Amino acid sequence: MKPHYFFAIVIPDDMKKAIFHEMKQHQLPxxxxxxPEDYHITLAFIGDSEERLLEEVCAQLEESLKETHSFPLRLTSFYTFGLPASPRIFWIGTDEPRELYQLQSITVNVCTKAGFKLDERPYRPHLTTARKWKGDKPYKPVVAPKWNNITINEVALYETNRLEDPKYTKKWSYLLNETRED
Incomplete structure (x- = not known):
């Protein structure tokens, strides 16, 4: 099976620990x-690819991100995808800052110009924490804590390996410019 690739925002380690701790507290079935090492916010899923094309798209993305600065982001609430009583995906939403959408747009444009066919659904930034409800009772919404802002300062290309845990390996990354003090 060929590995798949995606570009994503790297979540800082201290926030990964906080999310993991919160998930353990809820003991959801x-x-x-x-x-925790796999927590991320996807910008563009590109699927399988040849090494040469990956190198080209990473170089193009690096060039396109030269003027992009780090920015604050807050994780907000817990949400689900799938049936309300037995969700398929449990995830954390964000405050959806404008800079996040700009970063995603730049990433999508670079990937599209490189020839990748991307998902055309509207972008819904999220961080997946669990899959496949197996509870005996219907799912009841859970209240998320008030998390601190995190600084988004790194974009990475990840390779998926479904047979390992953690499943994602960072293959390339780019550090955004530090936020300007205006």
Whole structure:
């Protein structure tokens, strides 16, 4: 099976620990939990690819991000995808800052110009924490804590390996410019 690739925002380690701690506290009956090292916010899923094309798209993205600065982001609430009583995906939303959408747009444009066919659904930034409800009772919404802002300062290309845990390996990354003090 060929590995798949995606570009994503790298979540700082201290926030990964906080999310993992919060998930453990709730003890939700999901079949699979995302390994804390795999927490991320996807910008563009590109699927399988040749090494040469990956190198080209990373170089193009690096060039396109030269003027992009780090920015604050806040994780907000817990949400689900799938049936309300037995969700398929449990995830954390964000405050959706404008800079996040700009970063995603730049990433999508570079990937599209390189020839990748991307998902055309509207972008819904999220961080997946669990999959496949297996509870005996219907899911009841859970209240998320008030998390601190995190600084988004790194974009990475990840390779997926479904047979390992953590499942994602960072293959390339780019550090955004530090936020300007205006």
């Amino acid at each position: 999901f079949k699979k939990f995302t390994h």
